[in-house]
Amino acid sequence: MSTYPPTQCGLATFTASLRRHLTAVTPGSGSRVVRVLAHTDADTAATPAVHPMRPGAVEAAADVLNRCDVAVVQHEYGIYAGQDGAEALSVLVRLRVPVIVVLHTVLTSPSPGQRQVLEAVVDHAGAVVTMSEAARSRLLAGYAVERPGKVVVIPHGAVPSARSAPGTPGGRPLILTWGLLGRGKGVEWGIAALGALRDLRPRYLVAGQTHPKVLAHEGEAYRTHLRDRAAAGGVANLVEFDPAYLETDAxxxxxxRADVVLLPYDSSEQVTSGVLVEALAARKPVVATRFPHAVELLADGAGLLVPHRDPSAIAAALRRVLTEPGLAAAMRDRSADLGPALSWPAVANRYRRLAGDLVADELLTGRAVVTT
Incomplete structure (x- = not known):
């Protein structure tokens, strides 16, 4: 149960990838999807859907999930209806099969309602998956979790990438930021850093369409703001925008082709970043602000960490990656060490084993329990 294509968001993409690879590593298996409709979706779907305006949707969703051996429920604030997404609980309380809940956000300082809903969601799960140790630690330290052993870490998956040579010999270095665009991505800080890099003549490419929810509320205001910032800083000739939604191959x-991936995110809360995992799987040097997932994955040398909202630090880190002999190659080697565990087949196998443990325990005891 999750948002799902054709909805264009990170959660939908994650779920589609997990579903595809999970069935691939489990011969003879099948799957069903209960699609959570975003506010920007039409009120129709090819798959069963949870929708706050559709009577009977919760019961129908539970019925679909109860016809499976295991239910996998993606949890993110903002995708479920009700106060603080409480409608997810309306489905969970009706499930009779083992449940794996995947947490995409664990807040340090939740509102009372957010805390109550997340604790209830966790309580209804046989197993809870976080995608970083930082998220697991935050959950266990800050929330009431009756059985800490049921909280396990399985990384965000990535498509295994063939080795590729970055850039073009003698050409302009390519700095890449990608993903659905919206305030909080911190792209303005990357643009502000370019003034100190003019001698390198970089291309800073910001790829990805505006997030559908952002587009519905404010149109392209953020992208326009970024263009204005580039012009005001005298670096408009160094910045490019590709507003297309890119499919997997593209x-x-x-x-x-990127020489370095820049993740200048504003948030200090982010415990999961699919873009970061994809960059590492592609063996790309990364410069990122100190959000928790980046601190965890880049600490051993796969990238450089910089303070939030600090263009000077971003510029210095990018210059190091682009000019310091051997540094980018060392980062690529470290990413290669991380890559196998981050590949979707490896991640899907871990979910398969987790689901198998839950089903086996259910058969033995009538209660789904997982321990680490």
Missing amino acids: LANLVG
């Missing part, structure tokens, strides 16, 4: 080709 995105892989683009990432393969």
Whole structure:
């Protein structure tokens, strides 16, 4: 149960990839999807859907999930209806099969309602998956979790990438930021850093369409703001925008051509970043602000960490990656060490084993329990 294509968001893309690879590593298996409709979706779907305006949707969703051996429920604030997404609980309380809940956000300082809903969601799960150790630690330290052993870490998956040579010999270095665009991505800080890099003549490519929810509320105001910032800073000739939604092959080709991936995110809360995992799987050097997932994955040398909202630090880190002999190659080697565990087949196998443990325990005891 999750948002799902044709909805264009990171959660929908994650779920589609997990579903595809999970069935691929489990011969003879099948799957069903209960699609959570975003506010920007039409009120129709090819798959069963949870929708706050459709009577009987919760019961229908539970019925579909109860016809499976295991239900996998993606949790993110903002996708479910009700106060703080409480409608997810309306489905969970009706499930009679083991449940794996995947947490995409764990807040440090939730509102009372957010805390109550997340604790209830966790309580209804046989197993809870976080995608970083930072998220697991935050959950166990800040929330009431009756059985900490049921919280396991399985990384965000990535498409295994063929090795590719970055850039073009003698050409302009390509700095890449990609993903659905919206305030909080911190792209303005990347643009502000370019003034100190003029001698390198970089191309800073910001790829990805505006997030559908952002587009519905404010149109292209943020992208216009970024263009204005580039012009005001005298670096408009160094910044390019590709507003297309990139499919898997096109995105892989683009990432393969990048010399360095820049993640200048504003948030210090982010415990999961699919873009970061994809960059590492593609063996790309990364410069990122110190959000928790980046601190965890880049600490051993796959990238450089910089303070939030600090163009000078971003510029210095990018210059190091682009000019310091051997640094980019060392980062690529470290990413290669991380890559196998981040590949979708490896990630799907871990979900398969987790689901198998839940089903086996259910058969033995009538209660789904997982321990680490």
